[in-house]
Amino acid sequence: MPNALLEMRGITKAFPGVQALRDVDLALHAGEVHVLVGENGAGKSTLIKILSGVYQADRGTIQLRGEPISFRSPRDAQDRGISTVYQEFNLVPQLSVAENIYLGQEPVRGWLGWVDRGRRTAAARELLGSLDIAVPPGGPVRALGVAEQQLVEIARALSRAVRIIVMDEPTAALTAHEIRGLFASIRALKTRGVGVIYISHRLEELAEIGDRVTVLRDGQRVGTARVGEVSTDAIIRMMVGREVREKYPKTAVAPGEEVLRVQGLTRPGVLTDVSFSLRRGEILGIAGLVGAGRTELALALFGAVPVAGGTVTIKGRTVRVRSPRDAIRAGMALLPEDRKRQGLVLVQPIVTNITLPVVSRLQRWGLLDRRGMRALARRFAGALRIVTPDLDRRVAYLSGGNQQKVVLAKWLATRSEIVIFDEPTRGIDVGAKIEVYQLMSDLVAQGTGILMISSELPEVLGMSDRILVMRRGRVAGEFSREDATAERLMAAALAG
């Protein structure tokens, strides 16, 4: 066996109240793609943050080409050739793409250190071109979509002289075409002897790009195997520690009366004449490409952005929804796409986050009924099995999956009859996904109507009773559960 490029041994790390990692080993060879999988909260992010110098391990050693090292800062790790692409973007929105890529390593000229802007732009153009990324290097990052920002983030990591590159769910926001481009550049890196640590929830990517896979569960390493010597089912079993039978726990519910009717909803440049209806006990899937207006539809329905025209009828009564408050009063809930920006107050405890929409009902003599708030939060946190030592913990300290559950708990507590899920399973692991699907099934069984916006076609096909496809702000097609196939949905989303 060749000397490993990187060897992490016995890595142990605790945070107040949580043992994040216990005695984890991980080895990476030059030219290898080592895939790291595990449920949210399994310790993947903590492990790579230790590798990239963000956290320091309590115990354990890291060796780079046989030489023991310790990082005191992300800069230390970068200087050693370890580059990390995080899930959260670390781009400066106001700066241009080229400026972001070379931030901190600008090509300079002369003793005054003038930035050689021409050389920087040229280098950025070449780098983006080699990755097949169609983004203008001179334009501001602010103007880019999520997927494009992810690609710029990857280009930035590659611009460093890297020996090891760590990618934390790089494909979560990418389309199939962009993923192919990314994989091509990963293969190019492999031939240059770069080692890649690749975190993903998409197990189908394993066979395509991975060489070896390590499974983490509850902060411990469950196993490491060569890809191809282990089945996807076996990996899922290792991840969740139990058999996962049904991927989509869809239960048949007889649809009830119409609970929501939208007619001619229009927002100039974004939504054009959108009409549809939703019945009790029904999951209406909304498919379409990124930028087709699905999220904008959710925000417009919920009163978070103004609309120019159209009517919304809830339970037979036309309502005017001009703010999220109006929407909640009318019986709607929105689980937004971006939980950190739109869903949670990270510095506040779980109790506050869960009770925020309903706290007006929990008052006595003008004072908050804190016991009532706590009881409500405990009930929903318990029902969703949120893992935390206590309810006063700040949401920022929870894992991604548990944070998503806090958002779910918050909206369940409103007992809304219409629930809009926008990308409900983005960035969460297999086990948590199934819990979310189960929850949807439970909700429709109780007579709730669900709008589910999703970019995951299998999820749309697996959970929806009916599917709307949106394209350029319009409804481009409607399919029943029986008629819908991935091909038909894609065809409607692309043209038609």
Add this chain to the structure above:
Amino acid sequence: MDERVAAGTLRGRGEGVRWERLGLPVVLVLLGIVFGAANRNFLTAANLSNVARQYSPLALISIGQTFVIINGGIDLTVGALMALTSVCAALAMLAWGFAPGVLAGLALGTAVGAANGVLVARTPIPPFIVTLGALSMARGAAFTISGGQPISGLPTPLLWLGSGAIGPVPVPAAVALAAFVIFHIVLTRTRFGLYTLAIGGNEEATRLSGVPTGWYKGMAYVLSGLLAATAGLILTARTFSGQPTIGESQELYAIASVVIGGTRLGGGEGSLVRTFLGVLVIAILGNGLNLLNVSSFIQMILIGLIIVLAVGTDFVRERIR
């Protein structure tokens, strides 16, 4: 798995004793011991009651400032608003008598705060700019209305507000203490307080939770204006005249009290207990150094140092955590 327990099975606050919260009280005790040892007048009832009387206006505006800072804003208007209130309330007292004058002063402060609040909530102008503009306008108006001169000949009941006492407690200190208690309850136990904290933590998520964020943001400025007017009335009573010059730089000392206490500039967290301790630090330092005959110029340098040190140690503590 044993460390991780599903919610609801564990109770209590869970984070244990917060040792870092003891830093400021310890500093205060040490300051007390040092000044007490250096000057025998420091720890006398007369001196402490004087300190309380003197720093009550600062305490009042620091309370309003805490709410504004927690929701993510800043209020630079309060010092100048004290002066404008002083001048206008004095004129109103001359025209209509003591009680109508007090009410007019409070109404004026509330109105200026409301104007700030509407601009912050309804326009994209940053709070810093809105309240900086209001500062200049309020100070200019105070000078214009008064002609730059103190307004004297005020009704005698006003004296009680500045120099009176309830038992051993000077009236201004009683007002400030009552405000601390009331607004501590408001911040920790009411919907307004909860929303203020949530807006500072993440305004978009709070709005999407159905909270009319603009209203609650604006209300913090109304509160700040009302408390600044109260502080202005107390200073009017203590000088027994309407003064266009009072309150100079007091908005900066209010911000200093809030951050020395440990409330984060930028919002999302904070408490009035911390602000109370922050005001105490500034008050004890100012009075102690006065008794030691340290010049007021040197005092400014020292207070500046303390501000940077206090906030700096906060960041160091966070890194260690």
